[in-house]
Amino acid sequence: MxxxxxxxxxxxxxxxxxxKNVAKRVAKxxxxxxxxxxxxxxxxxxxxxxxxxxxEMQEFPDPRELDVILATGEQVTIGLLAMALKxxxxxxxxxxxxxxxxxTDSAHTKxxxxxxxxxNIRADLKQGKVVIVAGFQGVTADGDIxxxxxxxxxxxxxxxxxxxxxxxxxxxxxxxGVYTTDPRVVPEARRMSTISFEEMLELASLGSKxxxxxxVEFAGKYKVRLRVLSSLQDxxxxxxxxxxxxxxxxKAAVQGIAFDKNQARINVRGVPDKPGIAYxxxxxxxxANIEVDMIIQNVGDEGTTDFSFTVPRGxxxxxxELINGLKESLGATEIDGDDGVCKVSIVGLGMRSHAxxxxxxFRTLAEEGINIQMISTSEIKVSVLLDEKYMELATRVxxxxxxxxxx
Amino acid sequence: MxxxxxxxxxxxxxxxxxxKNVAKRVAKxxxxxxxxxxxxxxxxxxxxxxxxxxxEMQEFPDPRELDVILATGEQVTIGLLAMALKxxxxxxxxxxxxxxxxxTDSAHTKxxxxxxxxxNIRADLKQGKVVIVAGFQGVTADGDIxxxxxxxxxxxxxxxxxxxxxxxxxxxxxxxGVYTTDPRVVPEARRMSTISFEEMLELASLGSKxxxxxxVEFAGKYKVRLRVLSSLQDxxxxxxxxxxxxxxxxKAAVQGIAFDKNQARINVRGVPDKPGIAYxxxxxxxxANIEVDMIIQNVGDEGTTDFSFTVPRGxxxxxxELINGLKESLGATEIDGDDGVCKVSIVGLGMRSHAxxxxxxFRTLAEEGINIQMISTSEIKVSVLLDEKYMELATRVxxxxxxxxxx
Numbered sequence: 138m139x140x141x142x143x144x145x146x147x148x149x150x151x152x153x154x155x156x157k158n159v160a161k162r163v164a165k166x167x168x169x170x171x172x173x174x175x176x177x178x179x180x181x182x183x184x185x186x187x188x189x190x191x192x193e194m195q196e197f198p199d200p201r202e203l204d205v206i207l208a209t210g211e212q213v214t215i216g217l218l219a220m221a222l223k224x225x226x227x228x229x230x231x232x233x234x235x236x237x238x239x240x241t242d243s244a245h246t247k248x249x250x251x252x253x254x255x256x257n258i259r260a261d262l263k264q265g266k267v268v269i270v271a272g273f274q275g276v277t278a279d280g281d282i283x284x285x286x287x288x289x290x291x292x293x294x295x296x297x298x299x300x301x302x303x304x305x306x307x308x309x310x311x312x313x314g315v316y317t318t319d320p321r322v323v324p325e326a327r328r329m330s331t332i333s334f335e336e337m338l339e340l341a342s343l344g345s346k347x348x349x350x351x352x353v354e355f356a357g358k359y360k361v362r363l364r365v366l367s368s369l370q371d372x373x374x375x376x377x378x379x380x381x382x383x384x385x386x387x388k389a390a391v392q393g394i395a396f397d398k399n400q401a402r403i404n405v406r407g408v409p410d411k412p413g414i415a416y417x418x419x420x421x422x423x424x425a426n427i428e429v430d431m432i433i434q435n436v437g438d439e440g441t442t443d444f445s446f447t448v449p450r451g452x453x454x455x456x457x458e459l460i461n462g463l464k465e466s467l468g469a470t471e472i473d474g475d476d477g478v479c480k481v482s483i484v485g486l487g488m489r490s491h492a493x494x495x496x497x498x499f500r501t502l503a504e505e506g507i508n509i510q511m512i513s514t515s516e517i518k519v520s521v522l523l524d525e526k527y528m529e530l531a532t533r534v535x536x537x538x539x540x541x542x543x544x
Numbered sequence: 545m546x547x548x549x550x551x552x553x554x555x556x557x558x559x560x561x562x563x564k565n566v567a568k569r570v571a572k573x574x575x576x577x578x579x580x581x582x583x584x585x586x587x588x589x590x591x592x593x594x595x596x597x598x599x600e601m602q603e604f605p606d607p608r609e610l611d612v613i614l615a616t617g618e619q620v621t622i623g624l625l626a627m628a629l630k631x632x633x634x635x636x637x638x639x640x641x642x643x644x645x646x647x648t649d650s651a652h653t654k655x656x657x658x659x660x661x662x663x664n665i666r667a668d669l670k671q672g673k674v675v676i677v678a679g680f681q682g683v684t685a686d687g688d689i690x691x692x693x694x695x696x697x698x699x700x701x702x703x704x705x706x707x708x709x710x711x712x713x714x715x716x717x718x719x720x721g722v723y724t725t726d727p728r729v730v731p732e733a734r735r736m737s738t739i740s741f742e743e744m745l746e747l748a749s750l751g752s753k754x755x756x757x758x759x760v761e762f763a764g765k766y767k768v769r770l771r772v773l774s775s776l777q778d779x780x781x782x783x784x785x786x787x788x789x790x791x792x793x794x795k796a797a798v799q800g801i802a803f804d805k806n807q808a809r810i811n812v813r814g815v816p817d818k819p820g821i822a823y824x825x826x827x828x829x830x831x832a833n834i835e836v837d838m839i840i841q842n843v844g845d846e847g848t849t850d851f852s853f854t855v856p857r858g859x860x861x862x863x864x865e866l867i868n869g870l871k872e873s874l875g876a877t878e879i880d881g882d883d884g885v886c887k888v889s890i891v892g893l894g895m896r897s898h899a900x901x902x903x904x905x906f907r908t909l910a911e912e913g914i915n916i917q918m919i920s921t922s923e924i925k926v927s928v929l930l931d932e933k934y935m936e937l938a939t940r941v942x943x944x945x946x947x948x949x950x951x
């Protein structure tokens with residue numbers, strides 16, 4: 138008998154039939170003797186519907202009032218799931234964020250959890266009830282409704298698991314675990330039975346959509362045992378995110394491959410090579426709240442330098458305009474860019490102890506005639522920027538080269 | 545400068561455009577220097593949508609969880625209206641029932657208001673903000689979400705007006721006031737500029753749909769000045785519901801005519817005329833939670849009596865079955881009924897001092913050849929039960945006979 142937090146996303150509760158299926162799954166865990174806390178999202182499509190209504194009232198909806206509206210999505214789901222459980226004879230009780238209470242700061246639409254009061258939940262669990270909590274939402278110190286931002290339900294689940302010292306936090310999604318890469322691109326992609334917290338963090342931040350990065354960070358901070366499972370299939374063990382280094386010792390150098398098309402490259406060419414240039418460029422971009430990802434600086438001809446960096450594709454044009462405004466003060470000869478690029482990354486804890494992983498990546502791509510535009514590395518990942526037309530090909534050949542299709 | 549509570553129903557906030565219109569109307573009252581508290585319902589259709597979802601989960605939805613779901617309807621409206629006001633430069637702040645807090649008993653789906661904390665609202669009004677409150681909802685002593693039942697937003701508005709000692713509570717609807725009768729039946733029907741609280745109470749309980757009877761009772765108890773206005777037209781003065789007897793002294797005997805097709809008649813014939821018969825019949829009906837309206841008992845032949853009563857039309861068949869089950873123990877010779885009947889009522893404070901009002905009603909109907917099946921009276925109303933085919937005709941001839949078309 139364990140205490141389990143289960144989280145079901147918008148697709149898993151996207152219809153009344155699906156909510157009934159979730160109820161069956163929860164009932165099964167109860168029947169096995171576990172205490173169960175369920176965190177749910179809004180029914181799929183509902184949050185978008187509410188956002189659209191808000192935008193009909195104000196071009197930039199007031200954040201406090203937007204949270205009042207958005208929080209209703211999860212509130213409907215908790216009530217429906219409680220009814221579905223009662224309908225099959227399982228005692229259950231729903232909680233909104235303020236009823237728990239999940240206390241957050243007052244950064245509306247992107248609030249952070251400060252503290253969770255768990256007395257009510259513990260009392261209900263002791264009485265044998267299933268506790269259902271609205272994900273994505275909380276309450277500020279002033280008693281205002283707050284929301285945690287997109288994907289916030291994952292964070293709610295992990296935070297509740299941490300507060301309750303749950304034995305496991307199970308994230309149910311429409312995939313049955315974390316794969317070596319996206320199976321839609323590489324049919325040989327393999328589900329991993331375990332993955333380390335650090336690798337999951339890299340994969341999440343590199344565009345793998347299985348888990349929100351904030352929830353993975355939260356799990357890391359509070360050492361929450363996290364498992365990704367399918368809400369559509371029965372009986373799978375999913376992927377366990379582990380914190381024990383030992384379990385990963387014997388593993389291959391590379392665990393997974395992530396890719397991301399949301400990339401654009403900006404080039405600032407022929408800048409006089411003197412101190413402060415990088416700061417002048419990147420400081421201006423940062424002041425505009427645009428996130429810079431990869432950065433490289435090459436020595437050019439005659440004491441000049443070429444400076445390149447990447448930004449999210451949606452920020453390509455504003456960034457280009459910003460930098461063009463600096464052209465004279467920078468003394469740059471040319472400013473150009475490319476919004477048809479992508480990033481492909483290999484990730485693995487084993488890189489720490491395996492030499493030559495990056496070299497093997499570059500050679501594999503070279504053999505396919507794929508040109509690498511930029512490179513960035515961390516202790517457990519190597520990312521390359523490529524022409525986007527090579528994204529699927531690069532992922533496939535790297536998947537094969539690092540033998541990720543073999544268990 | 546006054547403190548005004550305005551209430552807008554589901555039709556008045558039925559679309560984002562209509563919510564923008566409500567914002568303009570509120571802004572106008574602010575511009576005139578008034579403090580404004582706005583109570584809103586769910587957008588029309590939303591409550592029905594949520595009820596339907598709940599019924600997909602459970603045949604008889606759990607009342608606590610149903611309230612969790614239903615309360616989201618008004619929560620969306622308050623956020624949208626706050627945005628609409630901010631968008632035209634009016635400072636506003638929304639409150640759910642628990643944020644106010646509107647404290648209720650724990651009779652989920654039909655809770656009664658115990659107490660309203662008005663500190664938060666007063667503080668916001670002092671700062672010049674428009675306060676927007678979700679109607680229809682509150683919070684129990686245990687911190688559960690409660691709702692007040694259909695039409696509960698009227699009650700929320702009146703209760704807030706009472707708590708805040710507001711100068712006026714304005715109920716905006718899709719009609720521009722209270723009419724002498726339904727203008728769709730009698731084109732000559734006239735809007736009344738004032739009506740007494742007692743008359744409004746009779747009209748509301750007799751099937752006139754303008755105001756919920758509970759809100760009128762509440763207004764009477766706390767002497768809240770109540771006005772019914774159109775949310776679709778500008779500049780009307782609507783109908784004021786008054787508590788001052790003097791204002792009504794000079795008025796005609798009859799103020800308005802109500803009619804109701806939701807009626808069915810049950811006859812129990814040839815019952816031995818002995819004590820306890822009425823109790824045996826009506827006690828059985830009451831135990832089945834069926835509401836009895838009109839009752840008559842006639843002496844029949846040879847020591848027997850005929851007993852008749854009316855019930856809501858939807859309860860006709862179950863009531864008939866119930867009474868048939870009693871036939872033997874009652875010793876009745878025949879049990880029959882009619883679910884094709886209607887009730888037409890004349891209402892007016894002036895009846896207290898004007899003799900012959902009932903006689904005039906009966907004569908008017910007789911002259912048209914309309915047979916009266918049952919009669920019931922109170923101090924300020926006379927109701928008759930008729931074949932439903934006469935409903936419109938009876939209403940029209942009575943409207944004319946009592947000169948209700950004349951100011």
